[in-house]
Amino acid sequence: MFHVNVVIHNDMYKEYIYNYFLSLSNNTELTEILTNAVEFAKIPCSDSILEAGHRTNYICLVVSGLVRGFYIDEDGNDRTKCFSLPGDWCCSYNYLSDEPCPFFLEAEQDTVLAKFFIPELEKIKENYPILKKKIEELLAASMMKSEQRIFSFLSLEAKERYLLLLKEQPELIEKAKQEHIASYIGVTPSSLSRIKRYL
Numbered sequence: 051m052f053h054v055n056v057v058i059h060n061d062m063y064k065e066y067i068y069n070y071f072l073s074l075s076n077n078t079e080l081t082e083i084l085t086n087a088v089e090f091a092k093i094p095c096s097d098s099i100l101e102a103g104h105r106t107n108y109i110c111l112v113v114s115g116l117v118r119g120f121y122i123d124e125d126g127n128d129r130t131k132c133f134s135l136p137g138d139w140c141c142s143y144n145y146l147s148d149e150p151c152p153f154f155l156e157a158e159q160d161t162v163l164a165k166f167f168i169p170e171l172e173k174i175k176e177n178y179p180i181l182k183k184k185i186e187e188l189l190a191a192s193m194m195k196s197e198q199r200i201f202s203f204l205s206l207e208a209k210e211r212y213l214l215l216l217k218e219q220p221e222l223i224e225k226a227k228q229e230h231i232a233s234y235i236g237v238t239p240s241s242l243s244r245i246k247r248y249l
Contacts, residue, residue, distance in 0.1 A: 063090050066113050067164050070137070080178045087174070089165045099155040099163070100141055106151070108165045110141040115161025116225045120233070121153050130233040132196075133158070133222055139188060144168070146189070158226055203236060209245050211235040 067088050071081040090113070093099055099117060100106055117134040131153050134140040143151045145168055175182045202211050212235055216223055223231065232242040 060090055063113055063162060063164065064088070067111070070111065074184055075178075075180050077178070077180055080174075080181060083174060083178075084166070084181075087166060087170055089167075091163045091165055093157040093161045093163065095157055095160050097157050099157060099161075100151055102152055102154050103150045105144050105148070106141050107144065107168050108141055109139060109145045109168055109171065110163040110165050112136050112138050112140060113162040113164050116158040116222075117155055117161055117163075118158045118226070118230060119153050119155050120230075128233060130230045133219075133226060133230075133234070135219070135221060135225070139192070141165075142189070142192070158230065208235060208237045208241065212237075212242065212245050213249075 064085055068081055068085045071084045072078065075081060091110075093115075095115075099110075102122070112134045114136055117138075117140045119131040119133070119140070121129045121131055123129055140155060140163070143153075171181075171185075175185070202214060206214065212231075215231070215235060226234075228242060229239045232239045235242070237245070
């Protein structure tokens, strides 16, 4: 299930997509094809994008706003898995797997997504090997980011995890709700407040 309001014919958003793919591929023809293949979706803050247990046949690039991925544990607690800032991809689980997505996605702020239909991307990849290569690079970078987060949980104290996040993603600290930042680094909101108070 994909909860969106579609935005049609927005030149500002199309220009963002054009510049993104041109810088990524340095291929004008491919860039124009991808720009014409996009569909934009505007999601109000706190609205659901994808529910756990569902599938989507889209992969999305965040154009503006902020997307949060999270799990609900057995006790009903909300556990933040990831964030996607502008220029990041989300809804990529079903690009890699046919299984239902195990986590939720929601708009942390008013958000605009550029949606790409996965079967259409697969057809484009057949004619443009550079797209296949770039997608593989993006997926590898995402996997490395996940590995680094696991490493930080295993080897760093909570204060160090917060400082690392502050250093590497200050925009996230400004945009995300503090309770979600706390969940992301594995502490309670009150513990995060204490960490920030003594910095």
